[in-house]
Amino acid sequence: MTHALIVEDDMDSAATLKDLIVSEGLTVSTASNLFDARKQLVLQPPDIVLLDLRLPDGSGMDLFKDPELLANSEVVLITGHASLETSILALRLGAVDYLVKPLNFKHLQGVLSRVTKPAVMKAEVAHLTAKIATSGHFGQLWGRAPSMQRVYEQISRVAGTGVTVFITGESGTGKEVVAQTIHELSRRRKMPFLGVNCGAISPNLIESEIFGHEKGSFTGAERQHQGFFERAAGGTLFLDEITEMPMDLQVKLLRVLETGRFMRVGATQSQETDVRIVAATNRSPMEAVTQGRLREDLMYRLNVFPIELPPLRERLSDVGLLAEHFLRQINEQEGRVKTLTPQALEQLSRHHWPGNVRELRNAVHRAYVMAHDDQIDTQWLPPPNHAPEPAWAAAPELPATSPSTARPAEPALSVQRPQNDATCESVVIPIGATIAQAEYALIMATLRHFRHQKERTAAALGISLKTLYNRLKLYAEDQGDGPD
Structure with missing residues (x-):
């Protein structure tokens, strides 16, 4: 049976939290200070530690000074307020999530349902990392270039936590694939992964699509509709092209991130939500703020853990690996095996790829269709080119311009x-x-x-x-x- 340790000096809060955890089928022990917590960690190592930051004999962070004590336990911080600093500190020290007082019961349920031994998570990451050298891929991502190795390291670090991730990169670099890989390595993997392109939904419908609506809330609302926050409950919600979201809706999204509650369109009561947000944009976040496309406070709330994807032109050594991966997928779909000639692979690696990985995939698919035999040569591939130098x-x-123009x-x-x-x-x-x-x-x-x-x-x-x-x-x- 899963065992939890509550480290909390407020006896009433500790008792309430204990009752909630017991109702979820876990065994629980409590400690009111660091001294008692260290004793409990040695006597009965817990699967999960709910750790208050402020204790009579020091900070809850002091427990991280002895890594052996927490080697086999997940740590969830309990804090009086959510902040960017708390999130970063929790991630740096090894905590997987944090709960904000007063506790959100749905969030607590989600945390308890996802308890996984740290050793299991580390073994999965190690297995994927080992595949990079042999097969050249990490989860759904392909490439051995140093810039991609850095991305894999960042994913490995953040996937097992509950913090918000902000992915940036040019169109076609694979931001959604990164989000999916984070989800598949997370403790939420058994729950839904939903992606929404904020620029592809009508501004008149996007609020209803994300938060849902009640029957009769507007013309045409003939039934109650569940939004993405409800459908992704317990899982991951990927908000692509976040800078295309209307500014008034960004205010509401910020409120959800801060409180863990949302309201359907036309509703009078808010609902709790337990969803991890992964956002993405093909713009520079700071430039988007300057241009009035992204609220500054929302940008800082999303940008807890930034991941920047390199364009394909900066990792041309991966082009051949990616091309053969896409070709294998096409061969399987079409039922006929074709191969790229060495000359074709050479030509692919000398193209600039302004459309990045998406353009490469489309180019390989087109060449497959146009090739008359089982060998794909250079005839139907993009010609070599180079990045334009300004x-x-x-x-x-x-001429002078007005700032308002x-x-x-x-x-x-x-x-x-x-x-x-x-x-x-x-x-x-x-x-x-x-x-x-x-x-x-x-x-x-x-x-x-x-x-x-x-x-x-x-x-x-x-x-x-x-x-x-x-x-x-x-x-x-x-x-x-x-x-x-």
Whole structure:
């Protein structure tokens, strides 16, 4: 039977907590100070320790100074308030979660239902780590490049905890795959993993989709609807493209993260939730805050444990491994085995991949379809290219712009063609230009270069087509033109 140790100096709180834990079918012992806690840890090592931070003879953190005492126990901190500092400190010292006073019973139930021996979690991570050298993958992620090894290390560290994760990276780098890998290595793996793209849902429906709604709460609400927070109960909720979420809904999300409670649209009573949040964006979080796309307080609440995914062009040594992995999947789906020639693998590794791993997967699938025999050669693969190098040079002073103007004035740029390259053009932007001005200049110049072919423009810029359309729409609205 699972055994719990409560380390709490408030006798009433300890007694209430003990009754709740006993009702869940666990055995419980209590300690009111560090001295008693150390004694209990030696006499009857618990499966889980609920540890108050403030004790009469010191801080609850002092127990971590002797790793052997807690080697076979999960530690859940009990704190009077949730904060970013508490989360980071808990993670650094080895705690897997924390409970906020007054205790959320549903959260407590979730913590107790997920108790797993630390040794079991470490063995699973060690098994996955061993596979990197032999097969080149970690969970659902593939790659042996040093930048990916760092990502695997971060996942290994955070997966077994309950803290919020914020994944950043360009479109197509595999942010959802990272979120799924975190879920599969977590104590929540037996519960649902749900993903929602905040930019793909109508602003009029997104609140209902995330929080649910009551019957009759608005026109067309013919029945009660469970939102993502209810459907992902006990599991992981992945919020992709969080910067596309409307600002008023970001306020409500922040409230849920702080209180662990939410309300359906049209409801009068709030509900408890026990969901782990993993968020992601293809923007720089700080730039999104500056541009008014992400609330600063929400950004800090989400950014407890950041993971940045490298673009594929920065780990070209993994292209061959990824290509063969995708080809194996296609072979299995289609029932016919095809292989990539050495020349094809070489050409793939010399492409820039502005669309990252997603573009590589699509390129392999297309080549599979177009190949006449069982050998895939270079004919239907993207040609070799290189990442564009921006050229910065002095230029006339930019016109002044108002801080309230959403689209910056177009800087005095020029498009030049280097003498030694008949096909490569560069954008010259004056020193002192703002990031917004430089972005506008680069997007418009690239769009003109590709004769307003938006798919090619987005691929060359390394952004999603949706992002390009959003930028162009914003520029057009500020000029008083139509969306085109």
